[in-house]
Amino acid sequence: MTQDDWLADPQYREAVADLLGALAYGELTAFTRLAGDSELSPTQPLKAAVAGLAVAEFRHYEMIVARLEAMGVAPETAMAPFIPAVDAFHERTRPSTWLEGLVKAYVGDGIATDFYREVAAYVDPSTRELVNSAMQDVGQADFVVKVVREAIRTDPRVAGRLALWGRRLVGEALSQAQQVAVERDALASLLVGGVGGPHRPSADLAELGRMFARLTDEHTRRMGRLGLAA
Template identity: 90%
Template sequence: MTKDDWLADPQYRDAVADLLGVLAYGELTAFTRLAGDSELSPSQPLKAAVAGLAVAEFRHYEILVARLDEMGIDPEVAMAPFIAPIDAFHERTRPSTWLEGLVKAYVGDGIATDFYREIAAYVDPSTQALVHSAMEDVGQAEFVVKVVREAIKADPKVAGRLALWGRRLVGEALSQAQQVAVERDALASLMVGGIGGPGRPSADLAELGRMFARLTDEHTRRMGRLGLAA
């Protein structure tokens, strides 16, 4: 089946619009947050490095918006349902220090990235490739791990505060992922099957449980890379 064959199902088309819409707004907010973090960076090299990450996130946003335009879907309309919940998540998890902002960009956004990659298992190959491209690590993981580990080495007390912050982020991020999955009917139908044509993969409730377990496991690994206890 081609991408157009899959998109011939109106409910599947709505689900893809939701998926690309939430990703696009997530990338746009990632850009604005990293741009703000760049201004707070304690040195010129760090400022430039964070600004580069912000630019890469904006390019991802542009890729997603271009696909929505190609589908004949207004990107603003596709993003609209997700503005309030994503803004609320960021308001609840507003970092109080520059390091907390970096950990949020790596840990909090990482959970969202893993979640949408999981959803991408249930879309057509062309959309799946687009999602993986938009979720590609642009160097933030290596950068954040290096900076945080150096900060912990310089002041070991930082580790405890950042570990608590990471635990808070995982709870909020998983709660938001579940909210998105449950409250958007098209996305929920995308995962459990019934749209997109015959032979399309789907997940049962047990698999959904395993998916959230995988998200938690990957969070633990990310915290370990930072030198923090999950």
């Protein structure tokens, strides 16, 4: 089946538009947050490095917008349903320090990345490739790990505060992922089936439980890379 064959199903088309709309707004907010973090960076080299990460996120946003437009979907329409939930998440997890902002970019965005990659397992190959490209690490992982570990070496007290911050982020991020997954019927149908034809893969309740367990496991791994207790 070609992508056009998949998209011929109106429900599937709506579901893909939802997925890409959620991704696009997530990438747009990632760009604006990293741009703000860049301004708060303590040194010029760090400022330039974070600005580079922001630019990469905006390029991902442009990729997704281009696909929505190619589908004949207005990007602002696709993004609109997800603005309240994403904005509320960022309001609840507003960092109080530059380091907290970096940890959020790595840990919080990492959970979102893992979630959308899980969802992408149930879409057509072309859309899956786009999602995986847009979710590609642009260098933020190694950068954040290096900066945070150096901060901990300089002041070990930082570790406790950032570990608590990471635990708060995982709870909020998983809650947001669940909210996105269940509140939009079209997007939920990607996971549980019912669109895209009888041969399209779908997940049962047990698999959904395993999916969220995998998200938690990946969070623990990321925290370990930072040198923080999960």
